[in-house]
Amino acid sequence: MVEPTGGVDFLEGCAHRRRPEPQAYATAETGHTARGDNALMSDVLELQDVSVVREGRALVDQVSWSVKEGERWVILGPNGAGKTTLLNVASSYVYPSKGTATILGETLGKPGTDVFELRPRIGMAGIAMAEKLPKRQTVLQTVLTAAYGMTAGWHEDYEDIDEQRARAFLDRLGMTEYLDRKFGTLSEGERKRTLIARALMTDPELLLLDEPAAGLDLGGREDLVRRLGRLARDPIAPSMIMVTHHVEEIAPGFTHVLMIRQGKVLAAGPLELELTSRNLSLCFGLPLVVEQVGDRWTAQGLPLS
Numbered sequence: 001m002v003e004p005t006g007g008v009d010f011l012e013g014c015a016h017r018r019r020p021e022p023q024a025y026a027t028a029e030t031g032h033t034a035r036g037d038n039a040l041m042s043d044v045l046e047l048q049d050v051s052v053v054r055e056g057r058a059l060v061d062q063v064s065w066s067v068k069e070g071e072r073w074v075i076l077g078p079n080g081a082g083k084t085t086l087l088n089v090a091s092s093y094v095y096p097s098k099g100t101a102t103i104l105g106e107t108l109g110k111p112g113t114d115v116f117e118l119r120p121r122i123g124m125a126g127i128a129m130a131e132k133l134p135k136r137q138t139v140l141q142t143v144l145t146a147a148y149g150m151t152a153g154w155h156e157d158y159e160d161i162d163e164q165r166a167r168a169f170l171d172r173l174g175m176t177e178y179l180d181r182k183f184g185t186l187s188e189g190e191r192k193r194t195l196i197a198r199a200l201m202t203d204p205e206l207l208l209l210d211e212p213a214a215g216l217d218l219g220g221r222e223d224l225v226r227r228l229g230r231l232a233r234d235p236i237a238p239s240m241i242m243v244t245h246h247v248e249e250i251a252p253g254f255t256h257v258l259m260i261r262q263g264k265v266l267a268a269g270p271l272e273l274e275l276t277s278r279n280l281s282l283c284f285g286l287p288l289v290v291e292q293v294g295d296r297w298t299a300q301g302l303p304l305s
Helices: 081-088 115-121 137-149 160-171 188-200 216-231 275-285
Strands: 041-054 056-067 072-076 098-103 122-125 208-209 241-243 258-261 262-268 288-293 296-301
Touching: 041 081, 041 262, 056 081, 056 098, 056 241, 056 258, 056 262, 072 081, 072 275, 081 137, 081 208, 081 241, 081 258, 115 122, 122 188, 137 188, 160 188, 188 208, 188 216, 216 241, 216 296, 258 275, 275 288
Parallel strands: 072 241, 072 258, 122 208, 208 241
Antiparallel strands: 041 056, 041 098, 258 262, 288 296
């Protein structure tokens, strides 16, 4: 397999199925709130005072947050902070107990909003999706079934363009040599890359990644980060939201960060302004030092005295 070289867009060569004309998305560079900074860009996600309450406990507590076209957000926070709950709201699979959530112009729970039409416009890759996919299905079949919004093949007739797209996405994620492998036999890294290819199959307007590097060794993590970086820098790639625990997993090209602790937003905005030692220490409840090295980030705890 020949890897795309520098300067080649991640999605180049992948025929677009849903978007009539690929848009060039702007990247916000300055700003001071959780909202996108270019007033000409429309909201992909708009949460207003959103709370999600289960058994009397707020998993997410009065969150207001906006994601605009072309922005690439990272959600950081400790275990149990509400990161995945936020992602589930953004995917339309969890409704707010209070407040309003508008996704791609559709407000959840509002008359006229059809989530079954909305969900194909959202790509999602994570553990929950992996658990739904048949382990005996091949890698190519696993990606192809997303064209029909299914998890397993039945009696579908796929068009040539479907297979071309599936192969192209898998190629760009380094999976060409694994097309005929069973999904259940893949390593953790190979499985994560297959899930991302599957999530891109419907040409989504919003891409959600739930801890894509979790469980990977150093080599697997770095391989995935560089591929996510190429996707994030692609001007026709969808808006992206990625959940992670680790700043080292933030790929080049990501633009914004939201930090959450105990269901409440502590900081949100451009990475360069908000990803600070003070904010990260408050988020994780431990004195931490954050450094930016080139286009990557690192964090470590202060030594005990």
